[in-house]
Amino acid sequence: MINTASHCPCGSGNSFGACCKAIHISHAAAAGAEQLMRARYSAFVVRNIDFLYNTFHPSTRRFQDKNAIRKWSVENKWMQLHILKTTFQTVEFEAHYLNTEMEVQIHHEKSTFKKLGNLWYYVDGK
Numbered sequence: 001m002i003n004t005a006s007h008c009p010c011g012s013g014n015s016f017g018a019c020c021k022a023i024h025i026s027h028a029a030a031a032g033a034e035q036l037m038r039a040r041y042s043a044f045v046v047r048n049i050d051f052l053y054n055t056f057h058p059s060t061r062r063f064q065d066k067n068a069i070r071k072w073s074v075e076n077k078w079m080q081l082h083i084l085k086t087t088f089q090t091v092e093f094e095a096h097y098l099n100t101e102m103e104v105q106i107h108h109e110k111s112t113f114k115k116l117g118n119l120w121y122y123v124d125g126k
């Protein structure tokens with residue numbers, strides 16, 4: 001497992017404890033779309049399914065299934081995150097992972113985020 005002193009899985013160069021884990025503990029610590037996106041990637045790595053579920057925007061959360069999120073988190077071996085482009089409400093990224101056949105896969109997505117009150121949420125991606 002990843003301890004708080006390890007390099008954060010999101011690739012920021014900071015420790016996990018000072019980076020994404022701080023957001024896992026307090027959702028409000030995500031100051032923008034990219035920080036939430038990074039924290040969601042790290043949540044896949046450390047299998048924080050509740051965080052992934054709870055950071056879906058309320059408008060799309062009801063379509064989510066915790067078991068499906070858990071399966072996606074556990075079945076794949078998460079290697080690396082590359083942020084390609086960030087705007088105020090969007091983040092385009094590539095997540096590199098190994099699938100169950102140990103084949104390298106690249107998930108390329110442009111995600112949309114929205115702020116509700118003081119909290120950022122993931123709306124959807126394409």
Ligand SMILES: [Zn+2]
Pocket residue numbers: 008009010011012016019020021038039042
């Ligand atoms: Zn991080």
